[in-house]
Amino acid sequence: MNSIVIIAIVVVAWGGIVGLMLLGWRNRGRRQQDVIGAFPDVPTDPGVLLLGPDTGVYVGSTVAPSWQDRVAVGDYGDRASAEFSNFDTGILISRSGANPIWIPRESITAIRTERGLAGKVMTADGVLVIRWTLPSGTEIDSGLRGDDKLRYPDWTALDPRAVTPTESDTSTPGDAAAPTADETSKDDH
Secondary structure, eight states: OHHHHHHHHHHHHHHHHHHHHHHHHHHHHHHHHHHHOOOOOOOSOOOOEEEEEEEEEEEEEEETTOSSOBOOSTTTTSOEEEEEEEETTEEEEEETTSOOEEEEGGGEEEEEEESEETTEEOSTTOEEEEEEEOTTSOEEEEEEEESOGGGHHHHHTTOTTOOOOOGGGOOOTTOOOOOOHHHHHHHHO
């Protein structure tokens, strides 16, 4: 009889802890609702497919710049199997069992790799992170762990901050330009 009482106490305590965690998550979602606002709708015609679809796991979205402040609004913080594709008008993240996420091209502020996001920690450059601005003006980071990490450079090349070479900057690394006559005369003095 003594062991039954102990088991009952443990089960009730465990249930109480789980209930408090769920209540905290729901309250966090309510607090974030005003800051996060609505996510963009997926357009009926996303345009021309430029890259993908690639497969992997959507690890979640966080309020930038914190890599741990997980978005709790709707199901946008939930992990899910995903396919992600780059269209000429934006990036589509199709998630299994959850709402798709549409990231309009003009909302993207950075695309990079990170060690972790939303409580998911991996080896260096294990998570592909897209920083973008919601219609509310809030910046968030959405993370993906791709099945094929060799595809990450194709995605990070889409970073709007990436510098594109100009015509005057077409030399390859290691190529040294021949010094001009003025430069050689300066070295002699």
